[in-house]
Amino acid sequence: MLVLQQVSIAYGSATVVKDLSLTLQQGQIGCLLGPSGCGKTSLLRAIAGFEPVQTGAVVLAGSVLSEPGMRVSPEQRGIGMVFQDFALFPHLTVAQNIAFGLQKTPKAQQQQIVAELLALVGLPTLADRYVHQLSGGQQQRVALARALAPQPQVLLLDEPFSGLDADLREALAQDIRAIIKQRGISALMVTHDQFEAFAIADQIGVMQHGKLQQWGSAYELYHQPANRFVADFVGHGALLKGEVLADERVYTALGVFAQTQSTFASGAAVDLLVRPDDIVHDDQSGFTAKVVGKSFRGSHILYSLELEGAEQVYCLAPSHHDHQLQSRIGIKLELDHLVLFPRA
Numbered sequence: 001m002l003v004l005q006q007v008s009i010a011y012g013s014a015t016v017v018k019d020l021s022l023t024l025q026q027g028q029i030g031c032l033l034g035p036s037g038c039g040k041t042s043l044l045r046a047i048a049g050f051e052p053v054q055t056g057a058v059v060l061a062g063s064v065l066s067e068p069g070m071r072v073s074p075e076q077r078g079i080g081m082v083f084q085d086f087a088l089f090p091h092l093t094v095a096q097n098i099a100f101g102l103q104k105t106p107k108a109q110q111q112q113i114v115a116e117l118l119a120l121v122g123l124p125t126l127a128d129r130y131v132h133q134l135s136g137g138q139q140q141r142v143a144l145a146r147a148l149a150p151q152p153q154v155l156l157l158d159e160p161f162s163g164l165d166a167d168l169r170e171a172l173a174q175d176i177r178a179i180i181k182q183r184g185i186s187a188l189m190v191t192h193d194q195f196e197a198f199a200i201a202d203q204i205g206v207m208q209h210g211k212l213q214q215w216g217s218a219y220e221l222y223h224q225p226a227n228r229f230v231a232d233f234v235g236h237g238a239l240l241k242g243e244v245l246a247d248e249r250v251y252t253a254l255g256v257f258a259q260t261q262s263t264f265a266s267g268a269a270v271d272l273l274v275r276p277d278d279i280v281h282d283d284q285s286g287f288t289a290k291v292v293g294k295s296f297r298g299s300h301i302l303y304s305l306e307l308e309g310a311e312q313v314y315c316l317a318p319s320h321h322d323h324q325l326q327s328r329i330g331i332k333l334e335l336d337h338l339v340l341f342p343r344a
Contacts, residue, residue: 004043007058009039009046010054015054017042017046018210020043027184031203031205032191034207038209041159047079049077054068061078079156080147081157085163094127094142095128098146101146122175123145148183154188157176157189161191177199201218222235222275224339236302238273239273240253240311244266244268253308254272257335259338271343280332281329281330284330292304292305292325296319305329
């Protein structure tokens with residue numbers, strides 16, 4: 001449905017997106033994830049038609065929308081957009097906001113579409129309210145309904161939950177995913193919050209310095225990161241120093257492990273990625289580590305553990321296992337596969 005072909009975007013002499021390519025399938029929800037200033041919002045604006053591309057092309061359903069020297073106007077693209085600040089009109093009612101993009105549609109049909117969308121987003125009784133009479137979550141739903149009203153082929157969402165509190169963000173992300181899936185359209189969201197990305201997206205693209213580092217599922221980003229940046233940006237993790245032995249096993253402070261893929265030659269210096277869920281707290285284990293940090297998270301505690309040699313790993317343990325700083329706890333390793341990087 002949406003294809004980006006080696007897209008670059010520049011403001012003057014500063015290139016903010018460089019040679020970025022990705023494909024979004026029909027009905028798929030994608031997400032661009034990355035720190036502030038990585039180029040993700042600029043890319044979204046170029047897809048919407050608000051920014052030109054310096055190189056490459058933006059293609060929607062086989063039609064080129066942008067390439068150097070040519071740009072289809074935003075209103076002719078068949079793309080809907082939900083802005084970060086919602087951009088609702090305060091002088092219009094909820095129903096009038098939703099119908100704003102339907103001015104060429106007969107009145108009776110407008111009313112039918114508005115009623116259907118209000119029911120879809122769970123606000124069937126608020127048609128005559130004004131924006132200031134709505135909560136943040138309700139405003140977000142109205143903004144979504146307005147973007148869906150013209151029946152776009154692709155929906156773009158720019159940091160759609162940034163102004164909402166944490167509990168509401170998570171619940172609303174699930175609701176919006178269900179609404180988009182029910183409509184059967186493709187969507188692309190921008191966020192710097194990995195948990196929002198995990199909650200709503202089928203495919204996630206991690207960006208850094210204007211480049212796409214990896215495009216994959218949440219599982220792939222977490223368990224099979226393409227590089228150090230993705231490994232560090234997505235989820236907690238520690239990198240342990242290791243050395244590849246002659247029999248293709250890897251020696252680390254946690255023990256010796258078999259390589260799942262023979263990527264590194266004997267004698268190579270490597271770093272092994274260890275996630276908190278790879279370390280299991282086990283009071284019966286003879287292998288112990290010292291508690292040097294702890295963060296209470298309700299049902300679990302995230303422990304920072306120091307191994308022999310001062311290297312540290314994380315362990316996520318049930319919170320009824322409450323251990324004091326500087327105490328030693330038993331651990332065991334449950335590594336399904338090794339993620340190795342060349343030593344930095």
